């Protein structure tokens with residue numbers, strides 16, 4: 001029987017995962033409101049399908065950070081470019097971890113560029129200037145943090161291997177979000193984000 005918890009309908013004892021559009025909207029709201037982190041319990045049967053979304057998210061993060069690392073310009077951009085480049089490498093590590101896990105689970109990692117952006121929880125946003133780039137990366141990182149926290153709860157004890165991988169990635173995404181937040185404060189001059 002369906003129940004209500006935290007405003008989400010529960011089927012078979014597990015709530016539905018938040019859709020990509022809602023995750024994106026929530027992260028944007030968090031820029032204004034400062035709240036971070038929403039968790040729901042999930043369903044392990046769809047592991048490969050869920051990890052395809054995670055994979056797409058990581059690929060988009062690799063592309064966005066790489067693009068920013070190459071094109072960032074302006075005052076004091078060198079250190080920011082270096083940070084973007086480091087994040088791009090770390091997002092690639094995540095991409096590989098997730099792809100390997102999908103493969104281990106008998107799935108075929110979906111690297112098809114067709115439809116990549118719509119499979120991804122985070123967006124490929126170019127950013128008009130250095131501050132915009134940092135802001136877009138912060139939004140993407142907050143989406144990633146939210147998404148990973150939610151998935152870790154979703155898997156619960158159903159799949160410890162997948163769960164521990166997601167926890168490892170989450171720790172890095174939290175660092176990334178911190179890095180982007182600090183850069184934004186440094187370049188905006190004021191802590192526009194409460195966290």
Ligand SMILES: [Fe+2]
Nearest residue numbers: 058061091094
């Ligand atoms: Fe990542």
Ligand SMILES: [Fe+2]
Nearest residue numbers: 141144173176
């Ligand atoms: Fe990240």
